[in-house]
Amino acid sequence: MNARHPVHVLIIGSGAGGAMTAQVLASAGMEVLILEEGRRWDLSEYGNNCPEGMRKMYRKCGMTPIIGKVPIGYAEGRCYGGGTEINSGFWHRTPPEILLRWKAQYDLDAASPKDLEPHFTWLENQLNVSLYGKEWPASTRMFAKGIEAMGWSYQEVPRVVEHCESLNFCPNGCPSGAKKSMSRTLLPQAELAGARVLTNCRVKMLIKQKKRVSGVLAVLQHGDGSEELIRIDAENIFVCAGATETPALLRRSGIRFHIGDSFRIHPMLKVAARFNEEINAHKSVLPLLQVKEFWPEISLGGAFFALGHLAMLLSENWPTNWQQMDHFKHMAIYYVAVRGTGKGVIRSSLTGEDATSIKYDLSREDLWNLSKGLAHLSALLLAGGAVEVYPSVHGLNRITNEIEAIRWLDELLPKTSLNLTTIHAFSSCPMGERLDRCAANSFGKIYHYENLYINDGSMIPDSPGVNPQGTIMGFARRNALHFVEELR
Amino acid sequence: MNFKVKRTLLVILGILGSCIFLTIAILPMDWKKVVTALSSYSLYPWFCFSTISYIVGHFIRGLRTRLLISRDARISITTATNIVLVGYAVNNFLPARIGEFARAGMLRERTGISFVQSLTVVFIERIFDGFAIALLFFSAFLLLGSALPVQYTILLSSVIFGAALLFILFIAFAPHRFVSLISKAVYALSPRLHDFSIRLTTSLVNGARYISAPLNIVKIGVLSILIWLCDVGLYLFLLPAFGQPADVLHAAFIMGLTNFSIIFPFGFGYSSPGYLGPFHTQCIKSLILLNVPYTSAQSFAIVAHLAIYMTLLIWGGIVILWYGITLGLTANLTKRAKFYFYHGECLSITGDILGLKTSDIVAKPTSQFIYKLSEAAVPYDEYETPDPQEVVSYVADFIQGAIRNLSKKFKLLFAVGMFGFNAIVWLRYFRPYSALSLEIRRAIFNRWAYGRNTVQRQLFKLIRSTALLAFFEHPSVVAVMERRENRQ
Numbered sequence: 001m002n003a004r005h006p007v008h009v010l011i012i013g014s015g016a017g018g019a020m021t022a023q024v025l026a027s028a029g030m031e032v033l034i035l036e037e038g039r040r041w042d043l044s045e046y047g048n049n050c051p052e053g054m055r056k057m058y059r060k061c062g063m064t065p066i067i068g069k070v071p072i073g074y075a076e077g078r079c080y081g082g083g084t085e086i087n088s089g090f091w092h093r094t095p096p097e098i099l100l101r102w103k104a105q106y107d108l109d110a111a112s113p114k115d116l117e118p119h120f121t122w123l124e125n126q127l128n129v130s131l132y133g134k135e136w137p138a139s140t141r142m143f144a145k146g147i148e149a150m151g152w153s154y155q156e157v158p159r160v161v162e163h164c165e166s167l168n169f170c171p172n173g174c175p176s177g178a179k180k181s182m183s184r185t186l187l188p189q190a191e192l193a194g195a196r197v198l199t200n201c202r203v204k205m206l207i208k209q210k211k212r213v214s215g216v217l218a219v220l221q222h223g224d225g226s227e228e229l230i231r232i233d234a235e236n237i238f239v240c241a242g243a244t245e246t247p248a249l250l251r252r253s254g255i256r257f258h259i260g261d262s263f264r265i266h267p268m269l270k271v272a273a274r275f276n277e278e279i280n281a282h283k284s285v286l287p288l289l290q291v292k293e294f295w296p297e298i299s300l301g302g303a304f305f306a307l308g309h310l311a312m313l314l315s316e317n318w319p320t321n322w323q324q325m326d327h328f329k330h331m332a333i334y335y336v337a338v339r340g341t342g343k344g345v346i347r348s349s350l351t352g353e354d355a356t357s358i359k360y361d362l363s364r365e366d367l368w369n370l371s372k373g374l375a376h377l378s379a380l381l382l383a384g385g386a387v388e389v390y391p392s393v394h395g396l397n398r399i400t401n402e403i404e405a406i407r408w409l410d411e412l413l414p415k416t417s418l419n420l421t422t423i424h425a426f427s428s429c430p431m432g433e434r435l436d437r438c439a440a441n442s443f444g445k446i447y448h449y450e451n452l453y454i455n456d457g458s459m460i461p462d463s464p465g466v467n468p469q470g471t472i473m474g475f476a477r478r479n480a481l482h483f484v485e486e487l488r
Numbered sequence: 489m490n491f492k493v494k495r496t497l498l499v500i501l502g503i504l505g506s507c508i509f510l511t512i513a514i515l516p517m518d519w520k521k522v523v524t525a526l527s528s529y530s531l532y533p534w535f536c537f538s539t540i541s542y543i544v545g546h547f548i549r550g551l552r553t554r555l556l557i558s559r560d561a562r563i564s565i566t567t568a569t570n571i572v573l574v575g576y577a578v579n580n581f582l583p584a585r586i587g588e589f590a591r592a593g594m595l596r597e598r599t600g601i602s603f604v605q606s607l608t609v610v611f612i613e614r615i616f617d618g619f620a621i622a623l624l625f626f627s628a629f630l631l632l633g634s635a636l637p638v639q640y641t642i643l644l645s646s647v648i649f650g651a652a653l654l655f656i657l658f659i660a661f662a663p664h665r666f667v668s669l670i671s672k673a674v675y676a677l678s679p680r681l682h683d684f685s686i687r688l689t690t691s692l693v694n695g696a697r698y699i700s701a702p703l704n705i706v707k708i709g710v711l712s713i714l715i716w717l718c719d720v721g722l723y724l725f726l727l728p729a730f731g732q733p734a735d736v737l738h739a740a741f742i743m744g745l746t747n748f749s750i751i752f753p754f755g756f757g758y759s760s761p762g763y764l765g766p767f768h769t770q771c772i773k774s775l776i777l778l779n780v781p782y783t784s785a786q787s788f789a790i791v792a793h794l795a796i797y798m799t800l801l802i803w804g805g806i807v808i809l810w811y812g813i814t815l816g817l818t819a820n821l822t823k824r825a826k827f828y829f830y831h832g833e834c835l836s837i838t839g840d841i842l843g844l845k846t847s848d849i850v851a852k853p854t855s856q857f858i859y860k861l862s863e864a865a866v867p868y869d870e871y872e873t874p875d876p877q878e879v880v881s882y883v884a885d886f887i888q889g890a891i892r893n894l895s896k897k898f899k900l901l902f903a904v905g906m907f908g909f910n911a912i913v914w915l916r917y918f919r920p921y922s923a924l925s926l927e928i929r930r931a932i933f934n935r936w937a938y939g940r941n942t943v944q945r946q947l948f949k950l951i952r953s954t955a956l957l958a959f960f961e962h963p964s965v966v967a968v969m970e971r972r973e974n975r976q
Contacts, residue, residue, distance in 0.1 A: 034778075049961040051886045060893040063950070071946065116592050204821070217821055225952075229821065255601030261562040307966060308957035317939050322867065325960065326972055345562065355895030395944065416942045436559050447602065 007033045010216065010234035012249070016469050017084020017456030017476040019190065021184035024480035026193035026284040030487075033232065034195060035218060036200040037241075038079035040183070046085075046173030049236030050308045053172025057086050064244070066422070068342070068361045072267060073205040073421040076242055080199055081183035081380035083242070084469065085425065088170045088286055088304065089179045091161040092131045092466035093120045093407070094474060099297070103373050106461040110478070111441035119477040120470065125158040127180040137166065137284035139332035142275055143302055146384025150376075152293035157301070157467070159288075166285045171304050178230050204229075206237065206253035206452070213237050213253075213452045223338070236451045236483075238444075240476070243425035243457040244346055250429065252455075254350040257447055258439035263344030264427040264463045265360055267420050268337045269304055269370050269393070269413075271377060272313050274330050282303035291380070296339050296465030298373040303333040305411055314390060316419050317397045321390055334381065336373030337467045341365045346428045357463065367415060371408040378405035388419030392419040426460040426468055444479040516569035528787060534729035537796045538722045545718030546572060546799075549613075552711040553595070556698050567657050570807045573597050575610070577804020588614070594811070601695075604688050608695025612656055614709075618649040620712035624720060625744025628769065632778075639701050641748055655889045660696040667693060719743050726792055732782045743950045747772040753781075802901035854881070854888040857906075862887055862921040865934040865955035871972075873964040887951055896952075905947040909936065 008031035011018050018034060026032045041056060054062035059078040066072040077083035094116065102108040122128070136144065147154045157294045160180040169175055177184055191197060193296040200221040215233035222228070238247045247260030254467075287302020294300070307328055314321045324331070342358035378389045378399045389399040394417035399405050429439035429446075431454070439446060444459050455476045457468055465472045507691040550569030557563070565572075575591025592606035599606075622645050629642065659666050666691050699705050724739035732738070746767060768789040775785035828908045862884040868876045894902060913932060921929060937948035959965055 049963070049966075051882075051958045051961050055886075055889060061890050061894055063890045063954070064900065071949075169671060217538075254597060255600060258559065258561065259600065275901075306961065307969065308961035311952045311956035311960040315952055317938075318952070318956070325969070328969065349897075350893070355897060357897075435695075439859060448602070 006215065006233035006235050007056045008030060008230060008234070009033070009236045009238065010035065011238045011240055012216070013024045013037075013082060013240035013242060013245070013456060014080055014086050014182060014187060014197065015077065015240065015242060015456065016182060017242075017459075018082065020473050020476035021086070021238050021240060021455045021480045022190035023186040024191070024196045024207040024477060024484065026195035028065050028484045030193075030372075030484075032190065032195035033198045033234070034190070034203045035185075035203055035216070035232075036080050036082075036197060036199045038077070038082075038199065038243075040080035040084075040197070040199045041173065043175060043177050046177030047169040048172050050172060050306050053086070053169075053284075057173060058329065059245075064358065065356045066344075066360045068264070068344075068359055068397055070415050070420055072265070072339070072360060073364075074244075074265070074358065074420075074425065075421070076244065076425070077399040080197070081181045081187060083423075084160075084181040085173050085183060086171045087469065089161050089181070089234065090157045090467040091124070091127070091160050091468070091471045093158070094463075094471040095296070095466060098464050101132060102461045105434075106430055106438055107442075108432040108461055110456055110482075111442065116474050116478065118475045123470070123473050123477065127185060128162040129158045129160055129380070130162070130249070131156050131158055132164065132285070132288050134164075136288060137281075137289045138275075139281045139284065139302060139305070140280040140289055140437065142273075142279065142332065142386070143287045143334065143380070144276075144384075146380035146382075146386075147289065147291055149383035150293075151381050152291050152380075154289050154293070156288050157290050160469075161360060164285055166283070168281075168283060168305070169283060171254045190354070198422045201230075201232055203249060204250065204252070204257070207231070208254060211448060212450050216430060225228050226254070237263075238453045238455050240454070240456040243428050244358055246454055246458040247346040247428040248348040251346070255320045255446065255449070255452070257453065258429065258437060260346035260428050260436070262427050262462075263346050263358070263425070265340045265422040266299075266337045266343065266424040266463065266465075267340050267342075267366055268334055268335050268424075268457075269369065269374060269391065269418065269420055270313050270335045270415055270421050271374070271381070271392065272310055272324070272390040273381040274324060274327055274332050274388045275332070275385050276330065276387060277385065278329050279332050280329055282307060283388050287332065288336065291376075294376065296374070297466070298339075298369050298376070300336070300373060300377045301335055303335045303418055305331075305333045307332060313392045313419075316392050316394045316417075317390070318395045318473065322371075324426070326399065327400075329439075334377060335465045336370060336377050338369040339463045341463075344428075362415070362420075367412055370420075371411060371413045374413065375406050375408035378408075393417050394419070424468055426457040426464070427462050428460040429454050430461040433460040434463055443482045444475075451481070460477065489645065493815050502593075529731075529791075529946040531791065533724050533761065535791065535795060536723035540784075541718050541721030541725060542799055543803075546576075548711055548715045548718065552613060552616075552708060552715065553609065555704070555707060555711070556695075557595070557599055557601060558610060559695065559697055560601050560605070563598060567598055571598060573800065573804045574807050574811070577800045577808060580800050580804065602691040603697040604691035607669050608692050611652075611852040612696060612699065613712075615649060615652045615656055616708050616712040617716070618645065618840070619653065619709070621744050621747050622646065622649060624716055624740045625748070628740035628744060631737050632741060641745065645748055656688055656696055656699070659693055660700040663693040663700075682797070716743065716747075717870060719747070722795060723792060725786060726795070729791070730780075730788045732780060732784070732788075741778065742771060742774045745777075746771045758849075795921045796880050854884045857910075857920075857923050858888050858891070859884040860929060861933065861951055863926060865937070865952055866959040868959070868965075871965050872966045873962075873968055875964060877913050879964055880960050883955050883958040887954045890950060890954045902947070902950070 009025050011022050012031060014036040015173055016035050018108045022032050022034050026472055029045060039059065048056065057077055058081040059076050060076040062467045064074045064076065066074045077086045079127045080084055096113045099111055099113060099131065102111060122280035154430065159180045161178050162180060164178045166295060167176060170179065174181065181229055187197070193206045201218050203218045205217050207215045207217060217234065218230050220230050230464060240247060243263065250259045281296055282305055286304045289301065302484045309329060310328055314324060342363040347357040349355040349357065374391055379402050381389050382405060391399065395414070396417070430437060431440040431442055432438040433442055435447065440454050440459055441447065444455050446454060457472050459475065460468060460471055547565060547569050549572045550565045553572055554563060554565055554568040570950070571591055571594045574594050575587040577587065578590040579587030583759050590609050592603060592610050595604045595606040595609065617829070626818060627643060667686065670689045671686055675682050720736065720739045721745045723742045724734055724736060727739060771789035772785045772790060775788055776782060779790070787972065859880065863880050866880065866883055868879055873879050891899065891902065910921055917924060921932070936944045938951040939945065
């Protein structure tokens with residue numbers, strides 16, 4: 001009879017944090033097992049239309065609601081590679097002022113720009129972080145024209161892409177493999193170094209033994225739909241299941257010290273703009289620029305475009321706006337994102353079912369910033385040549401001139417009419433040395449446990465104000481290397 | 489034995505455990521006296537008011553606990569109240585205030601803070617309780633006239649609570665001094681115990697941190713007075729039922745004297761399970777001091793005790809039962825799960841010994857109602873696709889999938905909402921929605937999905953958004969749209 005053998009390192013989740021952790025630890029010669037809830041898809045199975053992509057690669061078909069005074073739609077990945085398979089691949093280093101703020105507010109050690117520099121440099125090389133490098137698509141050109149007309153500062157956001165073919169499949173898995181998602185980069189490297197991956201495996205709970213976690217209980221799903229309950233013992237466990245599932249799993253397992261109490265998001269309001277020129281946003285890469293003028297409170301940028309997405313956006317005022325669908329070749333979608341200052345909590349279901357409760361209450365400041373952001377974005381788009389702007393706000397059918405746009409500098413958008421979404425979630429288990437607000441120490445080790453770590457978006461102490469992939473990966477690499485050092 | 493049977497057995501065991509708990513709790517009661525007391529007086533509605541007042545007091549206790557731990561953890565008022573209730577319920581059937589330890593244990597389990605810290609929180613609550621009772625009792629004593637022979641009670645409680653408050657305020661306001669005192673003392677006595685005692689002391693200090701701000705002391709003080717005013721309400725509402733005037737001073741006097749007899753483990757009376765004996769003795773004594781006849785006083789004491797006892801028995805019993813089942817299920821799952829990792833190899837488990845369920849991969853047919861809603865939601869006749877029925881089916885399948893992916897709570901809310909929708913349609917047209925013509929169905933759908941009523945719009949948001957997304961992503965529709973746009 002075989003003897004039981006605890007895995008040296010068990011990693012839950014294969015997204016940006018999990019893949020990074022696996023790559024570092026497997027390369028250091030450790031025995032690594034990755035558990036991934038979703039499936040592993042081949043490149044040939046990528047690049048579907050939105051409904052198919054959502055069904056295959058998103059948690060709950062992309063329909064995860066965030067409850068609060070204003071309901072917010074939240075979408076996150078659930079497949080081999082996690083969210084990196086379905087995002088736009090935008091890359092930002094953590095801004096230095098944000099790092100300073102985290103030091104002041106969370107006493108986050110060893111996290112200065114200098115400390116993180118080698119990790120960002122390594123990652124940028126590995127993931128080929130680069131600018132588009134070709135002529136900008138029309139949706140970006142129009143946006144640039146508007147920004148220049150307004151005289152605001154902006155940047156072209158680098159992406160983790162090599163030889164982008166502008167197929168416009170970013171949120172449904174890049175079929176050309178140009179996007180350097182985790183399934184194309186760090187996960188194969190980890191597997192090559194000996195890491196094992198178990199997909200279709202949802203971890204139900206961690207098994208606690210005093211101050212240690214001895215393993216996990218997980219449900220393994222087979223191809224025929226049958227499921228089995230399995231137990232895997234491990235010496236060290238990294239929970240990298242994302243900003244909502246990591247705290248839910250920890251809380252389900254009875255680990256609750258500052259877990260899920262400080263959830264943050266970047267609430268996002270989208271608008272569609274109609275131009276006289278043909279934009280063909282459905283056949284090109286999404287707008288690549290970001291307005292930095294109002295950062296960190298407000299960011300303006302471009303969003304993914306598909307006919308289905310345009311219809312969803314227009315659906316807030318469908319009876320008056322549905323005919324705009326016919327002009328889809330002249331339209332593009334843009335967004336206002338704000339650095340969320342509201343309060344959010346993550347709770348696991350009382351019955352232990354797969355039903356994480358996500359709450360976020362939009363603050364008045366968030367609402368003001370969204371209103372001002374809508375004014376700025378609409379004015380920008382009109383200055384850039386847009387004929388009409390269609391905000392995703394019920395009752396606000398369209399904005400056709402600057403006077404209508406700047407109205408929102410002084411007025412609050414009606415809360416109950418907003419259709420908000422987000423794809424950026426974090427800070428549900430903040431790390432730092434302050435015991436009165438942090439769930440884990442500065443290197444992601446959960447307080448009061450000897451062998452339990454987090455290494456994903458949940459550990460980010462507060463809103464980074466930029467796309468969080470770079471921050472998550474930079475910190476994940478730093479933490480994983482620190483773990484290796486400590487063991488040595 | 490399959491999982492469902494095992495789970496059912498476990499639940500039955502939990503219920504049996506609860507019945508044993510009930511038996512232990514109920515047996516010591518002298519039910520003849522209870523029945524006599526209940527039948528001799530007209531208790532309705534006074535008993536209800538009395539119980540409600542007591543229950544409100546427990547919710548305020550929950551709020552106070554929540555505040556005291558707010559620097560380290562966030563829990564809902566319901567959870568906090570349940571934790572308090574568990575403590576009270578355990579005190580009901582175990583002697584010597586063991587319930588305080590149970591309460592601290594559950595607080596630790598629910599929040600992740602250390603046991604010593606939890607116990608400190610309970611200790612602080614008890615000190616404030618003592619002061620609030622003393623304040624109300626002394627006020628009543630002074631206003632009723634100082635001839636009542638309770639000076640000994642007043643003196644002793646002042647000394648005990650005064651000393652305890654001074655001690656806890658010292659910890660709260662001079663934590664460093666306290667830690668250093670302990671450090672020096674323990675190091676001199678036993679250096680080996682030093683680190684351990686510092687850890688304990690730190691937990692103690694953390695427990696008292698909330699009251700290190702004067703304003704917070706006021707908050708806790710006010711809440712404590714409110715709690716005991718609610719307990720005063722318990723006695724106040726019962727007085728008229730026994731032919732006594734509803735005098736607040738009398739009620740405060742009875743509450744004070746009765747509670748001082750049970751608040752200390754080995755105080756004025758011994759702390760028996762459920763305080764049977766000391767409670768009645770002191771309650772009767774206080775009533776006799778207020779010139780209430782002995783028989784009325786005896787019945788009053790029995791009924792007052794019943795109001796407390798039954799609340800704790802039912803509410804506390806449910807919480808303990810739920811808690812026990814959760815822990816039992818967890819332990820059962822851990823034992824039952826098959827070990828999955830031997831000698832570094834993932835095992836391929838075959839057979840269905842551990843099969844939990846068949847997943848939703850096996851497609852379930854889309855309901856007729858969803859199909860009819862989808863038909864009304866999308867403008868399929870505007871876009872002349874070769875296969876409109878197939879498009880609508882595609883849309884309906886996608887909506888059905890999205891609904892299946894909702895959590896149980898949302899599914900229930902959605903089902904309730906749709907039931908309401910169908911009921912209203914029935915009342916208006918005397919036919920189910922699915923049986924109406926497309927034109928009427930569209931009119932109804934548009935009124936609900938795009939109307940002014942926010943609740944209706946939110947209910948239909950899922951259907952409307954997913955329907956439009958799926959419709960405009962369907963290849964036939966995309967092809968038609970391309971042709972239309974080219975023609976324009």
